[in-house]
Amino acid sequence: DTAVSQTPKYLVTQMGNDKSIKCEQNLGHDTMYWYKQDSKKFLKIMFSYNNKELIINETVPNRFSPKSPDKAHLNLHINSLELGDSAVYFCASSQWPDQGNNEQFFGPGTRLTVL
Amino acid sequence: KNEVEQSPQNLTAQEGEFITINCSYSVGISALHWLQQHPGGGIVSLFMLSSGKKKHGRLIATINIQEKHSSLHITASHPRDSAVYICAVYRNQFYFGTGTSLTVIP
Numbered sequence: 001d002t003a004v005s006q007t008p009k010y011l012v013t014q015m016g017n018d019k020s021i022k023c024e025q026n027l028g029h030d031t032m033y034w035y036k037q038d039s040k041k042f043l044k045i046m047f048s049y050n051n052k053e054l055i056i057n058e059t060v061p062n063r064f065s066p067k068s069p070d071k072a073h074l075n076l077h078i079n080s081l082e083l084g085d086s087a088v089y090f091c092a093s094s095q096w097p098d099q100g101n102n103e104q105f106f107g108p109g110t111r112l113t114v115l
Numbered sequence: 116k117n118e119v120e121q122s123p124q125n126l127t128a129q130e131g132e133f134i135t136i137n138c139s140y141s142v143g144i145s146a147l148h149w150l151q152q153h154p155g156g157g158i159v160s161l162f163m164l165s166s167g168k169k170k171h172g173r174l175i176a177t178i179n180i181q182e183k184h185s186s187l188h189i190t191a192s193h194p195r196d197s198a199v200y201i202c203a204v205y206r207n208q209f210y211f212g213t214g215t216s217l218t219v220i221p
Binding site: 040041042043044045055057090092097101102103104105106108 | 144145156157160163204213214216
């Protein structure tokens with residue numbers, strides 16, 4: 001069974017469209033994350049979320065919004081896609097970071113290409 | 116300037132060589148992680164450290180909190196170790212290094 005799954009694996013879309021990426025974890029974790037990896041392979045956190053708190057990286061445009069229907073899912077919605085949004089997006093989960101001492105489990109990534 | 120710096124950026128080694136990847140950070144942290152990203156793109160967590168040293172198979176990770184520095188060592192390197200190794204530190208959130216791309220040649 002896949003621990004953290006993401007769909008779709010690849011997403012190609014036109015500028016200006018709205019799209020969503022889904023993430024599910026079956027590990028019973030209480031915290032989930034979205035990361036963006038750019039073309040230079042640099043990972044940057046976008047959001048971390050548990051059932052108590054959403055922490056947003058202030059550099060993330062408000063076109064990006066996380067939606068969590070339940071503890072096992074954290075979906076990423078992107079409105080008005082721009083060329084610069086092209087990247088690989090990773091979902092991850094862990095128990096609450098608690099000083100960062102809990103292992104993160106990553107999904108396989110979603111490669112988004114905006115044309 | 117990135118809070119987390121890794122060196123080298125790229126590393127090519129012959130099979131069997133001892134490899135060291137370095138990570139320096141500029142903020143006070145509570146934990147440091149080493150991650151491995153395979154050529155196919157998947158990311159796995161190798162180590163979490165808040166002090167001292169950890170060993171798992173041929174991999175060894177050390178951290179010096181006072182010097183704000185960590186190293187990842189690979190003994191008897193193998194082509195299957197070829198991957199990008201990413202250092203991440205935790206200070207209220209995770210901050211990532213730019214990664215070290217390792218290629219081990221048979």
